[in-house]
Amino acid sequence: MKLILKIALGIIAAVGGFLDIGDLVFNTQAGALYRYDLLWAVLLGTIGIAVYAEMSGRVAAVNQRPVFDVIRMRLGFGPGLIALIASSLVNVLTVAAELGGLAIVLQLLFDAPFSLFVVLAVIGLVIAVALLPFGGIERLFGYGGLLMLVFVVTAIHQQPDWGAVAHGFVPSLSDSKLYLYFVVGVFAAALMPYEVHFYSSGAVEEGWTKDNLKENRLNAIIGYALGGTLACALVIVSGYLFHPLGVEPNDLGTVALPAQGAFGETGLLLALGGMMFCVGGAAIDASFAAAYNLAQFLGWEWGRYRGPKKAPRFTLSWLVFLFLAMLIVLSGINPVEITEYSVVFAVVALPMTYLPILLIAGDRSFMGEHVNGWFSRLLGWAYFAVIVVLAVAAIPLLLMTNGGGG
């Protein structure tokens, strides 16, 4: 029973962190454009985040050192600073995208001006963080995010051609630049750097030790498997409903249409509720990740568990990141566009995030008997090779496809 409760961290990280506005946008668009053909990229991304989250959680549990601490230690000050600047920019863009997404969902539910909901969303998130303990925040947004299961039920209800769905898990490449752009987008949306920053810092916040290693592994496997299932469901329902009609889901509200089609108003409300908790949770995760990175790099006291009095600079930087993100959204840029840019720019920052984790987790002098085994090492390096290729291809593909516009 205790173990089941502990696994909640992984489930929450998967739903509240793994499934964010990037997944909602890219997976739905991928389904609409290519039906089930990009399911393999979702699966690839899901396994990748599980592999690296497990490593980052293991490093944190064994050494009580979260990812950015490791980055600075392994890369040194100069390259570490570049990694900090890159990840902070991506994190602020990500928080802006999530805040914008949260405001859109609230607008769809209550129909008032968008900018009002942006401000209310920020106030709501600040109150949630101020009032709830770390575990409470995770539970609120994580369990709320489970409403997204309505997309799994919708996929089953639609009775798609399961043979075609299964075929979608077989990797295939095309010379279409747009297809390749979506391969990058779907893969990167699953591997956003803030997810491992938050996961490993959360492990330190929760006081993980070597005793939690089994829990860490189960969290990474079960939690991200659930997140991946939800992400696949988004592709399937979109491929089933939108692809034959030629719908181009460029608005966040369109994501909820398949659930409405299957279960009417109840389906719609469950979908919008799930989206609200997912993007709200991700806004907190990404803004925390930005503050964690800065504090860990500069050696400040950090952690939600310490509270504002014991970690004032960490708390202030979190508020500043949230405020900056709010300004970006209020500037009038479409949140879906911000999402696309944040995901694609994140790809460029991925190698700087994942290489230090891979090096530290494979360093016996640092990890002792908990060093990467041959399987983790093989998977880790294979994924790192993929990440490097995608990092090189991401920006040219963004430009050549006019940001996925074709």
Added chain:
Amino acid sequence: MRRGSTWQRAGAVAAAVALLLLAGGCGDLSRDELSRGVESLSALAAQGELVANGVARDATRSTYARVMSQTLGGEAEHEAEKLADAEPEAAVAPQRHAAVQLAGELSQLFSELQTFPGDEQHGALVERHMEEVKEQADAVVARLTGESP
């Protein structure tokens, strides 16, 4: 005086060229671009059909239908403006005209849905019209690409 008249003549020629370009069309909207624009209209009509279907079946929330109609209607209007402002190649001028009209109709339908997001009869009517607009848009794309819709 001579100098003045030379400048005046040059100015007149420039103005005439500009007028000719405006009147004759410099053809900055290619067949492919127009085709993509009309495909976007078809996609918007398909989304509109789904939103209207929810209204017609009383299977949606009026706030959702209203906000979605407003957003999609804005996109249709934007597409209409883009198409109306662009100068088409002479060969695709009739299709451009049809596309502008379709975009206008689409915008009107979204506006209607936005005004009556809880009216099932209106929803059913708009759904049917959206379907027609989509079919017409697909037919325009087919004419442009030479493929059957």
